Amino acid sequence: MTTTASVIDRLKSRIGVDGPAVMATVEAGHVRRFAEAIGDPNPRWVKEAPPTFLVALAPVSLHLAEAEEYGKGWLNGGNRFEYFAPVKIGDQITATGRIADVYEKSGSTGTLLFIVFETDYVNQRGDLVARLRGTTIRR
Amino acid sequence: MNVKVGEELPDLVKHPTTRQLVQYAGAQGDFYEIHYDQEYAHSVALPGVILHGLLKAAFLGQLVTDWLGDRGTLKTFEVSYRGVDVPAHPYRCRGRVTRVAGNEVELEVWGEDETGKRTTVGTATVGLPD
Numbered sequence: 001m002t003t004t005a006s007v008i009d010r011l012k013s014r015i016g017v018d019g020p021a022v023m024a025t026v027e028a029g030h031v032r033r034f035a036e037a038i039g040d041p042n043p044r045w046v047k048e049a050p051p052t053f054l055v056a057l058a059p060v061s062l063h064l065a066e067a068e069e070y071g072k073g074w075l076n077g078g079n080r081f082e083y084f085a086p087v088k089i090g091d092q093i094t095a096t097g098r099i100a101d102v103y104e105k106s107g108s109t110g111t112l113l114f115i116v117f118e119t120d121y122v123n124q125r126g127d128l129v130a131r132l133r134g135t136t137i138r139r
Numbered sequence: 140m141n142v143k144v145g146e147e148l149p150d151l152v153k154h155p156t157t158r159q160l161v162q163y164a165g166a167q168g169d170f171y172e173i174h175y176d177q178e179y180a181h182s183v184a185l186p187g188v189i190l191h192g193l194l195k196a197a198f199l200g201q202l203v204t205d206w207l208g209d210r211g212t213l214k215t216f217e218v219s220y221r222g223v224d225v226p227a228h229p230y231r232c233r234g235r236v237t238r239v240a241g242n243e244v245e246l247e248v249w250g251e252d253e254t255g256k257r258t259t260v261g262t263a264t265v266g267l268p269d
Contacts, residue, residue, distance in 0.1 A: 033166045037167075038163065039198075040197070051203070074171060078220055078261075083213055
């Protein structure tokens with residue numbers, strides 16, 4: 001049987017190790033459906049992507065199957081976006097994600113496992129357009 | 140751009156529905172059952188299906204981009220999820236200017252449920268043209 005400690009150790013061993021790069025094109029139809037889903041009618045989103053769109057382009061705060069041995073559900077703790085250049089329709093983005101941190105914390109409902117993911121988004125010209133840090137919690 | 144510390148952003152009130160959660164699940168590609176399957180949500184001790192944290196982040200992103208328009212660019216945007224929100228209840232997004240330093244403006248943003256509880260809190264920084 002797997003112990004809680006070994007789940008944490010295994011996740012910790014992956015800190016800083018890049019996952020496989022995911023390439024995706026920023027498609028007009030996808031951005032439109034995303035803008036409709038969030039209910040944002042700004043005409044700007046015909047040409048560029050709204051601030052949180054990158055999370056839809058490539059998986060970021062992965063629900064790691066191996067972390068599911070811990071607790072019974074996932075919660076999103078928070079997200080931090082840093083923007084360096086606009087993301088436009090037609091851009092080809094390469095997303096590379098990694099675990100940045102893993103730690104346990106006691107909360108009012110018991111112990112929680114925090115996994116911090118970091119994803120870099122680079123466009124077809126090699127420019128870093130954004131970096132995302134997401135904190136995912138197992139409860 | 141004439142921005143002063145203490146200036147409030149115009150409120151943005153959203154009316155999320157279960158339908159919108161399904162729409163968002165599809166658009167983002169997040170098919171975690173707690174956002175559309177009531178039975179599953181109850182089985183993991185939630186009050187029912189809940190809003191995606193990132194949907195609330197998107198609402199707050201709209202609050203900022205609506206206010207900003209083409210006056211500047213978003214540099215950072217950070218949100219923390221402090222509580223769960225369920226559909227069929229209004230979600231009010233609010234914000235205010237907390238700092239103006241040269242070409243950089245810092246904002247405090249938050250989302251409130253209908254009781255006024257801040258279930259999402261965050262900050263944003265925007266850069267103004269030289």
